[in-house]
Amino acid sequence: MNEAEKSDHDGPSLRQQAIRLLARREHTRAELAGKLAGLGTPEEIQTVLADLEQIGLLSDARAASAYVRGHAGRFGAARLRQTLRTKGVPAEMIEEQVAELPDEIVRAREVWERKFGTAPRDAREWAKQARFLQSRGFATEVIRRLLKESTA
Structure with a gap:
């Protein structure tokens, strides 16, 4: 049985599987390698990834x-x-x-306005809003400045 026949019986080839994943969304090389793990040997996976990078499908x-x-x-x-x-x-x-991102305070303000929209009334609410923004990955100084502006 040749390789083409084998892939018809055993499911899509490693390369086809990688292309299917890339068709859904962009993946990094490491992500794609992780998703393809178990479908081929590490050497086969690295070869497929190198080919996809070379033709511009993986970046x-x-x-x-x-x-x-x-x-x-x-x-x-x-x-x-x-x-x-x-x-x-x-x-x-x-x-x-x-x-290349817009200013962090601008983005934080947009997130804060969508979630809360009103200035914190007390220390407990201030802490709640600050924790929310912190969980979203905004810097402590940005959060402090934003909440201070909102209460002013």
């Missing part, structure tokens, strides 16, 4: 850019950085993506 920079574009309206720079790190994006590429 860490494009995946990072797509992620940041899609999530910058909801998360702060710290959260975006952390998620990109877990996706295997190199540190210098992460910093390039984060540097």
